[in-house]
Amino acid sequence: MSRDLTKAEARRAESYELGDIVRFAKDYADKGVSRHGAYRVIQADEAKNVLMLRDERGRELVWHLRQWGAAQAQVYREEALELRVGDRVQFTRNDKAAKRVNGQPGEVIAIDPDRGLARVKLQSNRIETIGLENARDRHLSHAYVSTAFAAQGRTTDRVFANAESSATHLLEQKSFYVALSRARAESVLYTDNRSKMQIGLYERSGAAARAIDPFKAEQPSARTKERLKEHATDIGC
Known part of the structure; x- marks a missing residue:
């Protein structure tokens, strides 16, 4: 799981926890660091802003965060x-x-638990062999749910969507349409407050704000409002 550190946090040793996995977006040949490698945090000196890392072969290296690599670091928790x-x-x-x-x-x-391998069939029918002990292959998660953004372009028989009325940064017309239009047969929407959700959808189109008036929200057309209302009624929310 990504720690999602900001650039400022990535430069401070106190932002890291023992056991964190660090991967770099580029090679540092003079340090013996590869973008394909994974480096575990085994020691931290917050006063000196220095971390001790260990690679998959057991080699240890000292990482001076303010000198190199912090801007290219991606930090994960296993x-x-x-x-x-x-x-x-x-x-x-x-x-x-x-x-x-x-x-x-x-x-x-x-x-294959004895060899620590798993075979994964992708949507393109390509078969991937995953080494469960290989750092490069451990960026994997279950996929029973996804965000509306990640679901764009996909199609399934049924969709069950969750829309919390308080999530104003996520609930808008564009994401609402994407979520419910992924289904071939049935779409069901779950929300904690139907009326508040509908008002939020009317107010937020999901389109970028206009440069000439960034404080004025773009209002949906009467036809768009009617279609959203029909959608909400059809799915029984």
Whole structure:
């Protein structure tokens, strides 16, 4: 799971926890650091702003955060993931060399616990062999749910969408339409407050604010309002 550190946080040793996994977006050949490697935080000196890292081969290196690498660092926390044949999974990190994209879905079709391997069938029917002890392959999660943004371009038989009326930064017409239009047969929307949700949808189109008046929200047309109302009524919210 990504720690989602800001650039400022990534430059401070106190932002890291023992056991965190650090990956770099570029190579640092003079440090012996590869963008394909994974480096575990094993010691921190907050006063000197220095971390001790250990790579997968057991080699240790001293990382002076203010001198190199912090701007290219991606920090993760390991979490246990139980896999079974038939599980839906998705990659959670881009890997151009392996032709993997963040959010790319697949299905577990075989597991070899003795060798620590899993085989994943992607939507393109390509089969990926995942080494569960390989840092490069551990950017994986279950994919039973997704955000509306991640669901763009996908189609399924049924959609069950959750829309919290208080999530004003997420609930708007564009994401609402994307979420409910992914289904071939049935869409069901769950919300904590129907009227508040409808008002929020009317007020927020999801379009970028106009440069000439950034404080004025763009209002949906009468036809758009009517279609949103019909959608909410049809799904019984």
